[in-house]
Amino acid sequence: MSALLSVQELQVAFRMGRVAGQVQRLPAVRGVSFDIAAERSVALVGESGSGKSVTAMAIVNLLPDNAERQGRILWQGQDLLQAGRARWRALRGRDIACVFQDPMSSLNPVLSVGLQICEPLRAHLGLGARQARARAEELLAEVGLPEPRRRLDAYPHQLSGGQQQRVMIAMALACEPKLLIADEPTTALDVTVQRQILELLAALKARHRMSLLFISHDLGLVGEIADEVVVMREGQVRERGTAAQVFQSPRDAYTRALLACRPTLQGAPPARLPVVDGPAARHALAESARAASKDPQAPVILEVRALAKSFWLRQGWFGRREFKAVQGVGFRLRRGHTLGVVGESGSGKTTMGLTLLRLLEPTRGEVLFEGRDLLRLGDRERQTLRRRLQIVFQNPFASLNPRFTIGQTLLEPMAIHGIGADRHDRERRARALLQRVGLDDDLLGKYPHEFSGGQRQRLAIARCLALQPEVLVLDEAVSALDVSVQAQVLNLLRDLQDELGLAYVFISHDLAVVRFMADEVLVMQDGQVVEQAPAGQILAAPAQDYTRRLLAAVPRGYAAAPALPRLGT
Amino acid sequence: MSPVPVAAAQRVAHSVRSEGVWSAAWRRLRSDRVGMASLGVVAAFLLLIAAAALGWVGRDWQREVGVPSAPPGFVGARSAEGPGAIVQPQGPNADLSDVDPLAPRYKEWDERAARFREIEIHKLQTLPLGGDRLGRDVLAKAVKGSEVSVFVGLMAALVATAIGTLLGALSGFFGGRIGDALEWLYSVFTSIPGILLIFAFAAVFGRGIGTVVLILGLTGWTGVYRLLRAEFLKHAVRDYVRAAQAIGASAASRMFRHILPNVSHVILVQLSILTVGFIKAEVILSYLGLGVAVDQVSWGTMLAEAQSELLLGHWWQLATAALFMAVFVTAFSLMTDALRDALDPKLRGLE
Numbered sequence: 029m030s031a032l033l034s035v036q037e038l039q040v041a042f043r044m045g046r047v048a049g050q051v052q053r054l055p056a057v058r059g060v061s062f063d064i065a066a067e068r069s070v071a072l073v074g075e076s077g078s079g080k081s082v083t084a085m086a087i088v089n090l091l092p093d094n095a096e097r098q099g100r101i102l103w104q105g106q107d108l109l110q111a112g113r114a115r116w117r118a119l120r121g122r123d124i125a126c127v128f129q130d131p132m133s134s135l136n137p138v139l140s141v142g143l144q145i146c147e148p149l150r151a152h153l154g155l156g157a158r159q160a161r162a163r164a165e166e167l168l169a170e171v172g173l174p175e176p177r178r179r180l181d182a183y184p185h186q187l188s189g190g191q192q193q194r195v196m197i198a199m200a201l202a203c204e205p206k207l208l209i210a211d212e213p214t215t216a217l218d219v220t221v222q223r224q225i226l227e228l229l230a231a232l233k234a235r236h237r238m239s240l241l242f243i244s245h246d247l248g249l250v251g252e253i254a255d256e257v258v259v260m261r262e263g264q265v266r267e268r269g270t271a272a273q274v275f276q277s278p279r280d281a282y283t284r285a286l287l288a289c290r291p292t293l294q295g296a297p298p299a300r301l302p303v304v305d306g307p308a309a310r311h312a313l314a315e316s317a318r319a320a321s322k323d324p325q326a327p328v329i330l331e332v333r334a335l336a337k338s339f340w341l342r343q344g345w346f347g348r349r350e351f352k353a354v355q356g357v358g359f360r361l362r363r364g365h366t367l368g369v370v371g372e373s374g375s376g377k378t379t380m381g382l383t384l385l386r387l388l389e390p391t392r393g394e395v396l397f398e399g400r401d402l403l404r405l406g407d408r409e410r411q412t413l414r415r416r417l418q419i420v421f422q423n424p425f426a427s428l429n430p431r432f433t434i435g436q437t438l439l440e441p442m443a444i445h446g447i448g449a450d451r452h453d454r455e456r457r458a459r460a461l462l463q464r465v466g467l468d469d470d471l472l473g474k475y476p477h478e479f480s481g482g483q484r485q486r487l488a489i490a491r492c493l494a495l496q497p498e499v500l501v502l503d504e505a506v507s508a509l510d511v512s513v514q515a516q517v518l519n520l521l522r523d524l525q526d527e528l529g530l531a532y533v534f535i536s537h538d539l540a541v542v543r544f545m546a547d548e549v550l551v552m553q554d555g556q557v558v559e560q561a562p563a564g565q566i567l568a569a570p571a572q573d574y575t576r577r578l579l580a581a582v583p584r585g586y587a588a589a590p591a592l593p594r595l596g597t
Numbered sequence: 598m599s600p601v602p603v604a605a606a607q608r609v610a611h612s613v614r615s616e617g618v619w620s621a622a623w624r625r626l627r628s629d630r631v632g633m634a635s636l637g638v639v640a641a642f643l644l645l646i647a648a649a650a651l652g653w654v655g656r657d658w659q660r661e662v663g664v665p666s667a668p669p670g671f672v673g674a675r676s677a678e679g680p681g682a683i684v685q686p687q688g689p690n691a692d693l694s695d696v697d698p699l700a701p702r703y704k705e706w707d708e709r710a711a712r713f714r715e716i717e718i719h720k721l722q723t724l725p726l727g728g729d730r731l732g733r734d735v736l737a738k739a740v741k742g743s744e745v746s747v748f749v750g751l752m753a754a755l756v757a758t759a760i761g762t763l764l765g766a767l768s769g770f771f772g773g774r775i776g777d778a779l780e781w782l783y784s785v786f787t788s789i790p791g792i793l794l795i796f797a798f799a800a801v802f803g804r805g806i807g808t809v810v811l812i813l814g815l816t817g818w819t820g821v822y823r824l825l826r827a828e829f830l831k832h833a834v835r836d837y838v839r840a841a842q843a844i845g846a847s848a849a850s851r852m853f854r855h856i857l858p859n860v861s862h863v864i865l866v867q868l869s870i871l872t873v874g875f876i877k878a879e880v881i882l883s884y885l886g887l888g889v890a891v892d893q894v895s896w897g898t899m900l901a902e903a904q905s906e907l908l909l910g911h912w913w914q915l916a917t918a919a920l921f922m923a924v925f926v927t928a929f930s931l932m933t934d935a936l937r938d939a940l941d942p943k944l945r946g947l948e
Contacts, residue, residue: 382839385843387839387842387843411845414843414844414845415844415845418843418844419839419840419843421836421839421840422836423836426835426836426837427836427837427839427840428837428840429837429841429855429858429859430618430837430859431618431858431859432855440841440844440846441844441845444844444845444846445844445845475618488840491840491844492844494844495844
């Protein structure tokens with residue numbers, strides 16, 4: 029079968045302004061080659077900065093103006109790099125269609141869905157208004173939107189994230205493209221919705237005999253949908269082969285590490301996660317299973333009873349409506365233990381975390397810290413207890429003050445709470461903290477923007493540790509990180525827990541990560557606790573239907589993926 | 598403390614202190630040719646103003662050094678009035694001494710007058726950029742006027758920005774009742790026509806530099822308030838502010854230690870935009886007679902005087918004041934643009 033699309037030695041670099049008269053170039057893709065045969069699905073896998081999205085955008089010529097492309101991109105034998113504007117207009121949308129990561133920002137918010145689907149139909153196929161509308165309705169029905177006729181007149185904000193992504197897919201399908209490029213199409217979606225979209229893509233690919241170029245950072249996801257896998261790192265292809273080959277007998281060390289460093293739902297949870305090219309990878313296996321299992325009779329440090337938080341929404345002129353973000357949440361957390369909190373977006377898990385620290389004022393309930401109710405304390409007592417209960421946020425790029433040096437960031441909490449004798453002593457402590465979280469101790473004069481995501485999250489953890497806390501609320505603390513970095517940070521968190529006896533409230537949407545970290549799991553839905561049980565039990569034998577659905581939706585990688593049709597293999 | 602496994606890639610090159618936001622902005626500004634040129638012009642003006650404030654130049658702007666309405670040097674002196682302008686009488690002079698009642702005293706007066714020394718005051722026929730209707734040097738006036746106008750503009754902008762920043766920070770950060778109250782205040786101020794408000798203040802406070810600064814500051818804070826409120830609303834819920842709250846930082850510390858440096862570029866740009874606006878506003882106020890006191894000079898009073906001079910064809914005072922103002926305001930605006938480009942984090946990376 030000859031290749032539909034053949035990418036040969038593609039190089040992409042971005043011009044980054046001039047320094048001393050010399051144009052500075054930042055290479056993003058350095059010599060990438062792969063083929064996509066007709067009716068096959070190829071996955072580009074890599075972590076952030078690997079150049080996978082840049083490669084895909086280079087194929088459809090949607091890169092920003094400062095990009096320079098070299099190499100050859102052959103579409104049915106024709107070099108697309110030499111194609112003119114008219115050729116591109118005819119090609120994009122008609123033969124090659126794209127679906128992007130964030131459906132909310134990909135759809136025009138002021139135009140109805142129907143209008144947006146009709147646009148490619150009228151532009152490329154020359155359909156009349158009525159024909160186009162009829163076809164748009166068919167398309168919406170095909171991507172599984174209920175009541176397609178009514179949905180045609182809906183605006184994007186009236187649809188949920190999953191429905192929006194379905195609309196995007198309908199638009200991409202409009203002209204029966206030969207190749208569909210899906211750039212992280214499910215990353216912004218909840219895990220159950222992700223499962224539906226994935227199934228839809230696989231079914232559509234088979235029905236329309238399309239090729240699919242699927243871009244993702246998630247190997248588990250890729251294993252379920254791809255025939256061939258291209259693993260990228262730092263702009264280069266590390267490994268290329270059929271899914272079976274890459275997943276079952278990976279040749280490249282990076283691919284192997286990437287496959288190993290992600291926590292899974294199968295097998296016994298390891299003591300530590302293997303890490304991509306870190307020294308930890310070597311002695312991880314040598315280490316025995318987790319140091320003596322935790323003391324089930326450890327004192328309860330945090331107890332929450334019937335915690336509730338409502339937001340008031342204005343309705344009409346005078347009316348207001350109560351929105352119950354969290355209702356009746358209760359749990360007990362023992363010293364040195366981890367409570368995992370799982371739920372989809374909108375389940376109230378983050379609101380619950382913020383309420384624990386009184387970053388949001390709870391509406392009702394009690395938060396007992398060593399038996400004292402945090403919510404009824406005066407300001408001064410609260411300030412002392414506040415030191416012992418800290419939080420790490422999801423986005424390490426937003427949680428550090430960009431105008432503070434690392435030194436200022438770490439010294440501030442100590443100065444507020446009078447930890448350390450003087451400035452000199454505090455600086456010494458700050459250096460020790462940096463070493464503790466695995467960073468160099470001479471970074472005090474640097475600014476956050478000079479660090480990578482993983483390093484910043486370590487800094488955020490160091491800032492919490494500066495106060496010598498006893499309970500850490502980890503609000504999706506590893507969700508924004510790459511898989512390999514995520515493994516390092518998870519290992520760090522475990523080490524800290526073992527050494528300092530920290531208790532964690534570990535909030536995450538990722539069941540596999542929660543399984544690795546947590547002793548007990550709380551499943552939340554619509555602000556309420558659906559199920560609460562020890563981690564092993566909840567994953568092995570979920571009692572509630574919702575929990576079962578969540579578990580079933582988690583991508584399981586290549587090994588356990590007979591669910592999807594694998595045509596063309 | 599036990600050793601922690603550290604990935605090799607995590608090691609960052611050693612350095613003591615790295616480039617901050619401001620030095621990065623300065624580096625970007627330096628590569629902007631227009632920005633640097635305008636910065637040079639503004640700096641030159643500021644030097645001139647400093648010199649005027651210290652009395653090195655333009656101190657005796659009130660001396661009448663030239664003939665009334667002396668033309669500029671490059672135009673040339675006005676030709677003396679020709680002898681034909683007044684009709685010379687024909688024939689001998691008539692002797693009026695017998696009918697003149699004062700005739701007997703002329704001699705006495707001459708003797709008395711001889712006791713005083715008479716000096717001819719030498720007035721210049723031309724001045725470098727001309728003179729006004731009293732013969733004062735327009736160049737000296739313009740230099741001294743720069744001092745007053747720019748001082749008024751800068752101080753008023755500082756006052757307005759300070760008020761706007763403080764109220765905007767309070768309103769955006771706390772919201773709720775405080776926010777509502779400040780929003781009402783803002784609505785009241787913006788619903789009154791600006792010039793009317795200025796007149797009202799001017800009528801109450803009287804004339805003078807301090808008054809003009811106060812008037813412009815009290816009426817001009819609304820724009821800064823609106824922008825800063827939006828910025829504080831946005832930043833107050835950012836994670837880094839939440840994190841500061843979690844470590845126990847007080848509200849004031851979060852507002853002014855954490856958020857303020859992160860919105861300082863907005864304040865700086867507003868400050869320079871307001872400065873330009875207030876220089877022009879001062880000119881208008883002075884032109885309307887509500888500006889600086891009569892014994893002071895500003896670009897506005899110069900323009901006001903020029904109105905009557907123009908009828909006689911004496912254009913130089915108008916031209917000089919307009920030139921000074923145009924050069925300064927243009928340079929200041931361009932500098933503001935360059936500053937915004939250098940400081941705006943949204944444009945970062947798109948150089």
